[in-house]
Amino acid sequence: MSQEESPQIRYDVPLDRVARITLARPDMRNAQGMQMTYELNAAFDRAARDDAIGVIILAADxxxxxxxxxxGGDKDKTWRDFPVVGTWGDFDAGGAAGRYYREKELYLEMAERWRNIPKPTIAAVQGKCISGALLLAWVCDLIVATEDAQFRDTTTDLGLTGVELFMHPYELGTRKAKEWLFTSGWxxxxxxEKRGMVNRVVPADRLEAEVLALAETIAQRPDFALRTVKEACNQAQDLMGRRQVVQSAxxxxxxxxxxxxxxxxIHVDPFGLPPAVRGKFEARMGVSLDKGEGEADA
Incomplete structure (x- = not known):
């Protein structure tokens, strides 16, 4: 099995009633493509359907x-190579349609699906959490971050309207969300934590222990109570228009x-691309772009 085909998600049960799903692509900084998306979805389904599991942790190597x-793309694979969950399909259709179909499945509807898993979920975040990684953390009910964790949405550098799951105003408040997106800052x-996006901040060497302890505490509560509390809280956001805001964005x-x-x-502003990716665009288009323009730290 080639490296490209090797599993990008690891699943284990570190404690009774607690499943841990780990992004296992550290050599690529756990970048999310189609393979990781569908492996992650399968892992979430596995934990959601296992009656012995009460809490799900999302971690990263x-x-x-x-x-x-x-x-870097999908290594010449198309949507036909994966177990598509939604009904849009045809990611390789031409024009704007194919990109819309692809992102509808991979990023928007998949994220909404994970957000509504009827079990508490906890994201354990260390180091950098950039752009599309935000939706992986935001779909979780709780976020525990290390003291050195940093969050950034670089999509405005790429000429776009924030990541596909536009939760920024709900995670940070409207004014802070505007500042964050306007500046593409860290x-x-x-x-x-101050803004309410993160529940707890812990030393890096305590992240695993703190998350496991939190998961163990939650897992001791009655399952049905946890499920209904989660649904009630998610519904509160949705009744305030969250779903409509996300769809509009x-x-x-x-x-x-x-x-x-x-x-x-090209579907993004090339001046915001990392140098290596922008170089491929220059070669393909036969143009030379000013190297002094903004960089994407993705």
Whole structure:
């Protein structure tokens, strides 16, 4: 089995009634492509359907939680190579349609599906959590971060309207969300905790122990009570318009993709791409771009 085909998700049960799902692609900073998405979905389904599991942890190997979406592509694979969950399909359709179909499945609807798993979920975040990685953390009910954890959404550098799951105003409050997106700046763990995006901040060497202790405490509560509390809280957000806001922002996200395609011949603003990826764009398009423009730290 090649490295590209090797599992990118690890599943274990570290404690009674607690499942742990680990992003296991540290050499690529746990970048999320189609393979990781579908392996993660299968792992979430496994934990959700196991009556012996009461709490689910989402963790990550290596120094960083995740660098976000895999800008390297899907290694010539298409949606036909994976167990598509939704009904949109046809990711390789031409034009704006194919990108919309792909992101509807991989990022928006999959994230909503994970958010509504009827069991408490805890994200254990260390190091960098960038752009698309935010949706992996945000779908979890609780977030425990290390003191050195940092969060950033670089999508405005790429000419886009925030990551596909537009939870920024709900996670940080509207004014802080605007500042964060306008500047593409870093948000440290202490500020994220202050704003309510992170539940707890712990020393790096205590992350695993703290998350396991929290999961064990929660797992001792009655299952049905936990499920109904989670559904009630999620429903409270949705009744305040969260779902409609996310859908509207997703449409604007794809308007921005189409704008960039028309303006630059690529679905993002190339000046915001990492140098290596931008170099491939330059070679393909036969153009030379100013290297002094903004960088994406993804």
């Amino acid at each position: 290596g120094p960083h939680f995740s660098s976000g979406h895999d800008l 948000l440290d763990a202490a500020e994220a 997703f449409a604007m996200h794809h308007l921005a993709h189409a704008h960039n395609q028309l303006k630059f011949g």
